[in-house]
Structure formats: C-alpha cells, structure tokens
Amino acid sequence: MQRRIVDVQEVFDAHPLSKYQKIVIVLCFLVAALDGFDTAAVGFIAPMLKTEWGVSPVELAPLFAAGLFGLMTGAFIFGPLSDRIGRKPVLLVTTVFFGLATCASTFATDIEMLTAMRFITGLGLGGAMPASVTVTAEISPQARRATLVTMMFCGFTIGSAAAGLAASHIMAVWGWQGLLALGGVLPLLHFLLLWALLPESPRYLARHGAAPDRIAALLKRLVPAANLEQTEFAVPVRAPGSPVRQLFGRGLAMGTILIWVTFFMSLLVFYLLSSWLPLLITSAGFSMGSASAMGAMLAMGGTIGAIVIGRMMDAFEPHKVLAGAYIVASLFVVILGHAVTVPWLLVVAIFGAGFGVAGAQVGINALAAGYYPTESRGTGVSWAHAVGRTGSILGSVTGGVLLSLGWDLSTVFAVAALSALVAALAMLAKAPRSTRTAVQSSPSRAE
Numbered sequence: 421m422q423r424r425i426v427d428v429q430e431v432f433d434a435h436p437l438s439k440y441q442k443i444v445i446v447l448c449f450l451v452a453a454l455d456g457f458d459t460a461a462v463g464f465i466a467p468m469l470k471t472e473w474g475v476s477p478v479e480l481a482p483l484f485a486a487g488l489f490g491l492m493t494g495a496f497i498f499g500p501l502s503d504r505i506g507r508k509p510v511l512l513v514t515t516v517f518f519g520l521a522t523c524a525s526t527f528a529t530d531i532e533m534l535t536a537m538r539f540i541t542g543l544g545l546g547g548a549m550p551a552s553v554t555v556t557a558e559i560s561p562q563a564r565r566a567t568l569v570t571m572m573f574c575g576f577t578i579g580s581a582a583a584g585l586a587a588s589h590i591m592a593v594w595g596w597q598g599l600l601a602l603g604g605v606l607p608l609l610h611f612l613l614l615w616a617l618l619p620e621s622p623r624y625l626a627r628h629g630a631a632p633d634r635i636a637a638l639l640k641r642l643v644p645a646a647n648l649e650q651t652e653f654a655v656p657v658r659a660p661g662s663p664v665r666q667l668f669g670r671g672l673a674m675g676t677i678l679i680w681v682t683f684f685m686s687l688l689v690f691y692l693l694s695s696w697l698p699l700l701i702t703s704a705g706f707s708m709g710s711a712s713a714m715g716a717m718l719a720m721g722g723t724i725g726a727i728v729i730g731r732m733m734d735a736f737e738p739h740k741v742l743a744g745a746y747i748v749a750s751l752f753v754v755i756l757g758h759a760v761t762v763p764w765l766l767v768v769a770i771f772g773a774g775f776g777v778a779g780a781q782v783g784i785n786a787l788a789a790g791y792y793p794t795e796s797r798g799t800g801v802s803w804a805h806a807v808g809r810t811g812s813i814l815g816s817v818t819g820g821v822l823l824s825l826g827w828d829l830s831t832v833f834a835v836a837a838l839s840a841l842v843a844a845l846a847m848l849a850k851a852p853r854s855t856r857t858a859v860q861s862s863p864s865r866a867e
Contacts, residue, residue, distance in 0.1 A: 425652050428626045433561045435643045441559055445568060447618055448552035449575035450610055451515060455549050456579025458522060458603045462487060463695050464587035465596035467702050475531050478824045481817050484695045486535045490542020492809035498547025499802020500664060508620045511551040515614060518544030519607030526597040550802035557789035558621040559642060569786035570730025577722035577778050584716035626653040627794045666796040678850040679788050683808030685843035686781045689836045692815035693718060693773060714770055721771035725779020730786060738787055739851035742780050746844035749776025750837040757833030777840055
C-alpha cells in the first residue's frame with residue numbers, strides 16, 4: 421500500500437487540542453513562570469541589598485545588567501543550538517542550569533559576587549524561554565497559535581506577580597537569600613517534569629528527517645484522533661546557510677529587523693519599569709509591602725493584557741493589534757510619572773502599563789514564532805530575545821543613571837513612553853508586508 425505524504429502542521433490543524441498538547445503547553449508555561457519569578461525577584465531584593473550592603477542605585481545597576489547580559493548571551497548561544505540538536509535537550513539543560521545558578525547565588529557575600537552569579541543564571545534563562553515559545557508554537561494549530569503562545573507566555577507575568585507577592589513574606593523571615601533559594605529550587609523540581617513528560621517537537625523531527633514511525637508515534641500521543649497509518653511526513657527543502665543566515669533570506673530580512681526593533685524597545689520599557697519600580701515606590705514613602713503589592717500589578721496587567729491581545733491577534737490583523745497595545749502602554753507610562761502622590765491612580769497606571777507593554781511583549785513572541793520556518797524558528801525567536809535583551813540592559817542601566825542625575829519621575833517615564841511608541845511604529849511598518857493574520861500567514865508558510 422502506498423504511503424500518504426502528510427505535513428506535520430496539517431495534523432495539528434485538523435484536530436482539537438488534546439490533553440497531552442495541553443500538558444506540554446503547561447510545562448512550557450511553568451518554565452516561563454520560573455523565568456518571570458527570577459527576573460522580578462532581583463528587583464524586589466534591591467531595597468534590602470541597598471540597606472544590608474549599603475549600595476547605591478548606581479551600584480545596583482550592574483546587578484540588573486549582569487543578569488540581562490547573561491540572558492542575551494544565552495539566547496544567542498542556545499537558539500541556533502536548538503535548531504541543530506533539538507528543542508527538548510536545550511530546554512532540559514537550560515532549566516537545570518539556571519536553577520543551580522540561582523541556588524548558588526544565595527551564597528553571595530557582596531554585590532560583586534552576586535552580580536557575577538546573576539550573569540551565570542542569565543545564561544540558562546536566556547535559552548529556556550525562547551525554547552518554550554518554540555515548542556508551544558510547533559505543537560499548536562495555526563488558527564490558535566497566537567492565543568496559545570500568549571497564554572503560555574503569561575507564565576512570565578504570573579511568575580513576576582508571584583515574586584512580588586512572596587517577596588515581603590519570605591524576605592521578612594529568610595532575607596533576600598530566601599527569595600532566591602525558592603527561585604532556584606523550583607526549576608530543579610520542574611526539570612524532573614520536563615525530563616519525564618516533554619516530547620521533542622515533531623516538526624523539528626520531520627525537518628531533520630527522523631524515521632516516519634517515530635514521528636507517527638509521537639504525533640499519535642499528541643493527537644490521538646489522527647489517522648497516521650501508512651503515513652510519511654513531508655520534509656520541505658532546507659534553505660541554504662546556517663539558521664542565523666536564514667533569518668535574512670527568503671524575504672525575511674526586513675521583517676526580522678522590525679521584529680528586533682520591537683523586541684528592543686518593548687523590553688527596554690518593561691525592564692526599566694520592573695527593575696526600578698519597587699525602589700522608586702519605596703523612595704516615594706511607601707512601605708516595602710506596598711511596593712511589592714503595587715509592583716505585582718504590573719505583572720497582573722501583563723497577564724490579562726496577554727490573554728486579550730493574543731485573542732485579538734488571532735481575530736484581527738496582529739501587527740495593528742500590537743501597535744495599539746504599545747500606544748496604550750505609552751499613555752499609561754506617562755500617567756505613571758505623575759501619579760506617585762495619588763495611590764489609586766498609581767495602581768491603575770501600573771496595571772495599564774503592564775497591560776500594554778507586557779501584554780504586547782507576549783504577543784510579539786507569538787508573532788515571531790509564526791514568522792520563521794521550522795529550520796530557523798529556534799534561532800529566530802532566540803535572537804529576537806537576545807536583541808531585546810540589549811534593550812532590557814539599557815532600560816535597567818538607564819534607570820540607575822537617570823536617578824543618579826537627579827531626574828524626576830515624570831522625565832524618566834517619558835523616556836519609557838517614547839520607546840513604547842517606537843515599538844508601535846515598528847509594528848505598523850511591518851504590517852503591510854504580511855497578510856491579515858501574520859501569525860498564521862507568514863513566510864513560515866513556505867515550508
């Protein structure tokens with residue numbers, strides 16, 4: 421009997437989401453949550469470090485920047501590696517790596533040692549998050565890809581909120597070391613779940629010519645209703661060159677540049693807010709408990725924003741949806757700079773800024789995952805993250821520098837608002853080069 425030729429993506433598109441697909445997405449969601457917890461934790465321990473070690477805001481800036489440099493470096497390294505050796509091996513290695521490094525950070529005795537450990541931790545985090553985005557994108561039906569990727573990425577904002585809610589309680593008893601210890605043990609426990617339950621991406625296996633029976637067995641677990649008897653899987657023609665070179669071939673170059681600009685500006689705004697908001701709130705006279713609760717509103721707004729924006733991206737033109745979100749974010753960030761003396765307005769402004777900038781940041785991950793073909797998707801998502809991390813480094817350092825120069829809050833947040841507007845313009849510039857739903861109809865369709 422002659423074997424049928426089937427595209428792996430068509431199998432996912434033809435069936436509803438299965439229980440095992442949902443489990444895989446939850447596993448990736450938890451990786452994102454651990455990343456969000458770790459990222460936010462550093463901002464929440466900053467006031468205690470300032471008191472305990474007597475460090476200034478300028479001396480804290482390298483601490484924030486070191487972790488972000490690690491994230492950037494890890495994304496540059498592990499993205500191409502995931503396109504060569506697979507999504508699962510990279511996700512396993514990076515998860516256990518950043519868990520061990522975070523645990524080791526609790527033994528730091530000064531700001532220099534903690535800064536070095538933050539860089540090492542960032543290496544693992546930089547590879548884990550893009551790999552999670554890639555895995556989720558590659559097991560999702562195209563019609564729901566934006567929604568599912570954004571829901572998965574909500575783990576980041578929920579993890580950030582959890583860090584804020586846990587910070588005041590844990591640090592009151594165990595100090596800043598307790599918060600980092602929790603952020604290190606949880607990834608090590610999650611590694612065991614990933615090892616046992618996470619599959620390799622069937623699209624990756626098909627792209628690399630794995631045996632049809634192996635791919636069929638995996639797809640049968642992921643999509644039990646699929647009829648895969650006597651089936652072979654389409655292996656598209658591989659584009660020439662390395663995965664990095666492929667980001668600029670086959671009509672992808674301009675889209676890649678605009679995605680990078682958006683990531684850069686988006687993460688600049690988010691990290692300026694998340695790194696310095698707790699310190700700025702406490703400097704305005706609020707308690708550490710109030711600062712933690714208010715800071716959690718940034719992540720809460722991002723979580724709700726991501727869900728709303730993801731659904732809108734699947735229903736409407738995604739670039740315009742993202743541009744609108746960044747414009748909303750810029751307005752709330754401006755309000756934030758003038759609301760420090762009005763607690764209720766400050767909370768609303770923090771929530772609105774999170775809704776726009778963090779929600780859109782999740783959405784741009786979904787757009788990037790849908791833009792690149794399987795052979796370079798891991799690299800495309802990771803390198804967009806890496807370029808974005810340069811913006812996050814600038815955002816973190818900018819906060820310390822501007823504070824040391826005596827700038828007032830309204831001016832600091834005006835810089836952030838301007839960056840959000842640039843991200844909106846980049847998305848609008850990319851929109852004419854895509855069809856109605858670029859997450860579904862992008863150059864990746866050339867596969």
